Amino acid sequence: MGKEMIQQSGGLDIVEGFFTRGVHCGIKKSNNDLAIIFSEIPATAAAVFTTNQVCAAPVNLTRRNLEKHHKFQLVVINSGVANACTGSKGVDDAIQMAQMAAREFNIKDPSLVAVASTGVIGDFLPLNKIEIGIKKAHDFYPDNPSGHDTARAIMTTDTFKKEKAVSFFIDGQECNMAGIAKGSGMIKPNMATMLGFIITDAAIDPKSLQKALKGAVDMSFNRVTVDGDTSTNDMVLLMANGKRGKMMINENHPDFFIFQEALNQVCQDLAKDIARDGEGATKFINVVVQKARNESEARAVAFTVAESPLVKTAFFGEDPNWGRIMAAVGRSGISIQPEKINIVFNGVPFVEEGMGNQKMTRNELRTVVQTKELEILIDLGLGSASFNVWTCDFSYDYVKINSHYS
């Protein structure tokens, strides 16, 4: 006993010493659009940010604040407006949003506040509405937290809320971790932004926390693609307030791997849900590339296949179209040998040594792809490295959601 991980259903509320709440403040016509994640005490923090060079003001502010203390006490998130491409006014607005939240929750140093935004690019933040939202959320403090409402408040065109909670043991002490995320969607047709917020009551030193998060994100959020478009506002943030830690541990502690495992699990489950809920998605697809020369080549192939519009529309049509996968592999930029390639769909060989399965008819192959979850295993026959990417198909609804002018 003591080493296993326990799946929890409670969401953010199970983590000790945090108050979280989502409210509607009027940025969007209906539905929650503002979320607060508050820790009773400043929590050790780690984060990863978008690599897009067109980077929204809240991302820059949160990155700067993180570097200052490696601690956050509060996160305030709005959906509906991204505060991206908004120049110096956007920078001021992000700072004001942090200050408003700090004031309301009685935090002396506003650089202990992280801000995140998602929604339309180019519009300015409606600060009056955001102020109302922060006050509304504070009205629930401390007696009425709601992790579920918080998860809902960061959604844009997501069709379901994404949350995950686990418990685990460090030094025999039970600790909790929970996360929420949002994926590819928007209330106005702008950006598919990926946001993730994870909280834990374990006690982890800042360097090890950042390392753990980086590792977990590489194994999860960085393996999701819906359409290859990286947002200006992507952010995954982790806060550890130590409320249940006997002592602060670092990566050399024998139980650190348990913490890492819990974090991996939370991030992976959230990331898979993002792929499952990709705009217009009807299928979840795990593209696994094996026997590549090295991981970077495996990665190049996996992303080329997972982002090919022809591959994705074929999946939507339940067409066993392995030819499009071969063609995507062939243009992925790495050196391949077509006659060494094997491709297996959900355990059924579709391509053997570069040619189609000669024993099954196209209609027989078709029944294999008529399923909600698909694993496409691409064996390059060149080495021993592998990489996988989670994605979804490309449907009429993807076009509908993203071409809709409002």
Added chain:
Amino acid sequence: MGKEMIQQSGGLDIVEGFFTRGVHCGIKKSNNDLAIIFSEIPATAAAVFTTNQVCAAPVNLTRRNLEKHHKFQLVVINSGVANACTGSKGVDDAIQMAQMAAREFNIKDPSLVAVASTGVIGDFLPLNKIEIGIKKAHDFYPDNPSGHDTARAIMTTDTFKKEKAVSFFIDGQECNMAGIAKGSGMIKPNMATMLGFIITDAAIDPKSLQKALKGAVDMSFNRVTVDGDTSTNDMVLLMANGKRGKMMINENHPDFFIFQEALNQVCQDLAKDIARDGEGATKFINVVVQKARNESEARAVAFTVAESPLVKTAFFGEDPNWGRIMAAVGRSGISIQPEKINIVFNGVPFVEEGMGNQKMTRNELRTVVQTKELEILIDLGLGSASFNVWTCDFSYDYVKINSHYS
């Protein structure tokens, strides 16, 4: 007089010493599916081929034959089956297809025959049907050529045939050039293959011909993208039979630039038509990147924007969504400075110094994108290099065409 280029409407038929014909041989249920381009005498030839490493058998055979003589006398093209990923049988089938055509048209050396295929990947060529088609085409020889039928025979889901013809003067002698092309489409949902065949009665030496074609393709076919998926079967082939050349000229001849100009014009008009007729396209879009540090960086930005599903669906929805373009520029892999970027749609500034046009409303901007042809000018403010890409929008019909199982 004598230097100008004359636009011609006749298609392939205007070029002296060539017989071309398209027929229906039953690979497809209806519509032409086999084309012959025959030169009375072996013609100097040049070609460029797909860079996809999963390369169809006909592409490999034609490349090998070209290297042998730098001459072709006949091209035989089928649509409906791509003969890709077909192993050693596919290689034999391509050779047989060339041999059948050589026999019928009385060509002693079958390596003077080029073959091209487009259609479903993985299926084997129906050689019996192809043989019937070659005979059928030969029945029209020599009195009933038809460039229009030939243009139709290489189409897959193209909605209109693509042909272009011009006349020009070399050494005071009028010469002709004509080309046909097919774009992004397929009768079964497989590959979007780009094929182009250009013939001329000018006399050009093989090295200069290859150089001219490479230059023209870089300025035309290589600037078209519909969905970023490179085919296994792409090929552009140029034949010059010299029937109207007083003498064979090379790139040092004072009139060589006229030949190059004619070739550029033919290739560009065909390439633009391919973008215009992209699967499901409702708009033609010219993405022009200016003031980049160098052409390779300009190219990276232009293709990232032109291939972004979010940008393309926004155009379909006539949404003036410059934010998605900024985001695509930001993830294009080159170093940029967002605050230096200006974006102009059809002459109207949408982004100024990285921020949205503050003087026009979203609805005013919208009227600018409500047009069939759009020029998106992206000024990076970093240097003096530029590059442009022709593309189209991303519609319901793109998904429909490519998800349809048949």
